[in-house]
Amino acid sequence: MSTIEQPAAVALAALHPPRRYLFGPGPTMVHPRVYEALSKPIVGHLDPYFIEVMHDVQELLKAPYGVSQGATLVISGTGSAGMEAAVANFIDAGAKFAVFANGYFSDRLTEMAKRNGAIVVRFEKSWGETYSDDEARDFIQREKPNVVGFVHAETSTGALQPGRAICEAAHEAGALVIGDCVTSLGGLPVEFDETGIDVAYSCTQKGVSCPPGLSPMAMSQRAMEFLRARKTAPRSWYLDLKLIHDYSTVSHRYHHTAPISMFYALREALMVMAEEGLENRWERHRRCSKAFAKGIEALGLRMHVPERHRIPTLNTVCVPAGVEEGKVRKRLLDGPGIEIAGGFGPLAGKVFRIGVMGPLATEDNVQFFLSEFKKALSAEGYSV
Amino acid sequence: MSTIEQPAAVALAALHPPRRYLFGPGPTMVHPRVYEALSKPIVGHLDPYFIEVMHDVQELLKAPYGVSQGATLVISGTGSAGMEAAVANFIDAGAKFAVFANGYFSDRLTEMAKRNGAIVVRFEKSWGETYSDDEARDFIQREKPNVVGFVHAETSTGALQPGRAICEAAHEAGALVIGDCVTSLGGLPVEFDETGIDVAYSCTQKGVSCPPGLSPMAMSQRAMEFLRARKTAPRSWYLDLKLIHDYSTVSHRYHHTAPISMFYALREALMVMAEEGLENRWERHRRCSKAFAKGIEALGLRMHVPERHRIPTLNTVCVPAGVEEGKVRKRLLDGPGIEIAGGFGPLAGKVFRIGVMGPLATEDNVQFFLSEFKKALSAEGYSV
Incomplete structure (x- = not known):
């Protein structure tokens, strides 16, 4: 029997967060309806009601993402887990990854891709600057990468990078495009389909105004095709998008125990958004x-x-x-x-x-x- | 401008989970106080109040884990994210990983370790069986692995595997021990220190009776030493335990945006536990x-x-x-x-x-x- 007892624990003050x-x-601030959703009784992660909730969330994500052809799904981790899911599933060891590097989150993308064994080439600019269409095209045509990464709304700098020219040039070069939409989803148009992004990830605690904890993602048909054609499993099992897509959309076969309460909250936040x-x-x-x-x-x-x-x-x-x-x-x-x-x-x-x-x-x-x-x-x- | 509108979204029924x-x-069922905690107003992930909450959670985890020498911390993902964190940080490519394979979660450990490039050797038993001390020792002495993995409480079979002989033999062989405590933490003694586990992970939605979404972990001094001595970064950035430990315990430097509401809930669930x-x-x-x-x-x-x-x-x-x-x-x-x-x-x-x-x-x-x-x-x- 453990000899460690916890008198100090019981003596802790009750939870009483300051009002910020x-x-x-x-x-961001959270709508009272979202807090109410968080406190609803949970059901199991394979319960028919929860499967419906996941489905609703995926549907509700389509409009703010601007997805009609591709798929939306939700990663059980924060925005950075979404970023890592994008990297782990689409940038294999040895792949060439071209990054538009103008802020902290492109550095994080770089770091994740390197850890995954990719060859990373970067187009460096000062933090806060953006890329013109010509600059974007030149870089991609010159580098001929397998995957291109850009940050749509760079939280560290406040700069917005349009993605259309990047996506066009990438697709001409046969590359997939990963777009970081952490700070754009829900607060401004992402236009996923129209821009031509293949893989996007975001978070819940910015434009969507839900507490943090989940990462809503979108994948184009091209990205789905890439996943289907994979011959090896990605290095991450937790973030394996094929398995997660199967659990959340296709077979509903157990992958992990999804954070039920957070899904309730995200559904409500997206409802609030849709109603507005x-x-x-x-x-x-x-x-x-x-x-x-x-x-x-x-x-x-x-x-x-x-x-x-x-x-x-x-x-x-x-x-x-x-x-x-x-x-x-x-x-x-x-x-x-x-x-x-x-x-x-x-x-x-x-x-x-x-x-x-x-x-x-x-x-x-x-x-x-x-x-x-x-x-x-x-x-x-x-x-x- | 996106042409996708969302009339269907607004028409969705209000969230109304059935009572299960x-x-x-x-x-599991969740105490009303935990639901109340979930609905408390959030603060920022670098707010002094949240730093306190993380600290409280880490302290409150020590008794149920039976940790006094090592560290506790919390991964922003479910139990499987904790498992992947253990694998990604402690089982490098080329390392030999010996698994006691008597249920589904040892298979998942195997799969994750293989994806991480480890050489996996397994001691197979039927689902529901356990290992005697002698069997455990023989296996480890024969295989001389770098890391040993066992599942303390195997959710897929209902069988409990004592860890003491495993840990003793592993340490004699110079190996670290990963213990899956997903179904034990909070419901039965883990006795982390006394057993000699080096890396343990769990979830919030079983013995702790909090909604799912976080993975509480424990690391021995030996495990911490291994992390400090690492020459290369683990393949996962999101689950990099050195960075997470630094954010949550040492410098409080930004790593990711922690799921604030879930931490509130976990703190409350651990308080309920401590009070009982x-x-x-x-x-x-x-x-x-x-x-x-x-x-x-x-x-x-x-x-x-x-x-x-x-x-x-x-x-x-x-x-x-x-x-x-x-x-x-x-x-x-x-x-x-x-x-x-x-x-x-x-x-x-x-x-x-x-x-x-x-x-x-x-x-x-x-x-x-x-x-x-x-x-x-x-x-x-x-x-x-």
């Missing part, structure tokens, strides 16, 4: 993005990314000279309970990353944020 | 296991595993001749809403798998189950 305004790059209407939702985010940038400029501050390349849901604001960004963030968190994030990598100390997504994307909330932001900046020595 | 009695091998007291909880499960087996035998049925090798929380009952197990299960689900599972692999059609865990592990619930089980069996032609 989540203006960071995610997680995607066009309305995207327009709301665009409107707030403009109001936000206008307010930032009125404070004498500068946005890091030029207007035409901005992600409407995630803003990077340059830290003004003489201000320590960490202190501003701490002040916002300790005072009004506002969470925002700082930059990292080459942007460490140089930008604030401020999300205006989901329930917080209203004009009132933007004004509330700007007013608190101004106070915190002033208290840290910045004068408007 | 989860007598399967997991997920582990000895009380284990004794309650043992008592119910005996009452269950007695009731089963009184129905003229046979348990698949001899009494001394049974998992107290998960029972395998032989399907009586002439009865179709799938029909009995359907009848239980459609009628009183009771979920149980069937066997699979070599035990397909031959056993029922019936969990008596967590909130359902009371004498009253055992009697309720037995009475409904008897009705369903009778309706399918079995006469007591």
